[in-house]
Amino acid sequence: MCSPEVRKEANRLMWMVKGRxxxxxxxxxxxxxxxxxxxxxxxxxxxxxxxxxxxxxxxQQRLDGIENVAMLGYD
Numbered sequence: 001m002c003s004p005e006v007r008k009e010a011n012r013l014m015w016m017v018k019g020r021x022x023x024x025x026x027x028x029x030x031x032x033x034x035x036x037x038x039x040x041x042x043x044x045x046x047x048x049x050x051x052x053x054x055x056x057x058x059x060q061q062r063l064d065g066i067e068n069v070a071m072l073g074y075d
Contacts, residue, residue, distance in 0.1 A: 002028035006035055008059060013038035015055040021062060 002010075010031045011021045019040050022031060 002031045005025070007031055010035035011062075012052065012055055012058055013042060015058070016051045018043060019051070021058055024062070 007022075014020065014022050014034055022034055026034070
């Protein structure tokens with residue numbers, strides 16, 4: 001089972017790459033895949049280190065159950 005810490009970090013990494021959170025319906029193995037994949041993608045890529053604006057607010061809204069979390073529009 002995916003721990004809350006891994007799930008949050010996977011969401012943070014996806015936010016940095018894609019500008020959105022991981023879909024809520026993803027299973028634990030998909031979340032762990034995203035964590036590994038986006039970690040490798042960001043490793044030594046300093047340009048993306050500053051694209052965390054809005055992540056904490058969006059993730060907290062997800063935890064609070066608020067619908068329609070804003071997406072930055074990156075693909």
